[in-house]
Amino acid sequence: MGELFLGIITVMVTYALFSRVFEEEQEEIGVDKDSGVVVNDLSSRFVTLSCQTCRKLKKYQEVQANLYQCTKCKRYVDLR
Numbered sequence: 159m160g161e162l163f164l165g166i167i168t169v170m171v172t173y174a175l176f177s178r179v180f181e182e183e184q185e186e187i188g189v190d191k192d193s194g195v196v197v198n199d200l201s202s203r204f205v206t207l208s209c210q211t212c213r214k215l216k217k218y219q220e221v222q223a224n225l226y227q228c229t230k231c232k233r234y235v236d237l238r
Contacts, residue, residue, distance in 0.1 A: 207235060 202220050209216040211231045218226035224237040 204229075209233060 204217050204219055205226060206215050207218045207226065207228075208214070209218075209228045209231065211233045212228065216231075217229045218235060219229055221227050221234070226235045226237065227233070228235075
C-alpha cells in the first residue's frame with residue numbers, strides 16, 4: 159500500500175517538473191496568431207514580472223525600450 163502512494167507521488171512530481179519546463183520553452187518562441195509566423199527574435203530581452211491578469215510571475219518580452227508584453231496573456235507593462 160505504501161509503494162502505491164510513493165509511486166503516485168513520484169509520477170505527480172515528475173509530471174509537474176516536466177510540464178513546467180515545457181511551458182517555459184513554449185513561451186520563448188511566440189507565434190503571431192494573425193499571420194501564423196513564428197517569432198524567434200533573439201534581440202529582445204525577457205524579464206520576469208508579476209502579471210496582474212495571470213496573477214503569477216510570468217516572463218515578459220521587451221517590445222520597445224522599457225515597454226514589456228506578457229508572453230502568456232499579451233498584457234503590456236510600461237516602465238518608462
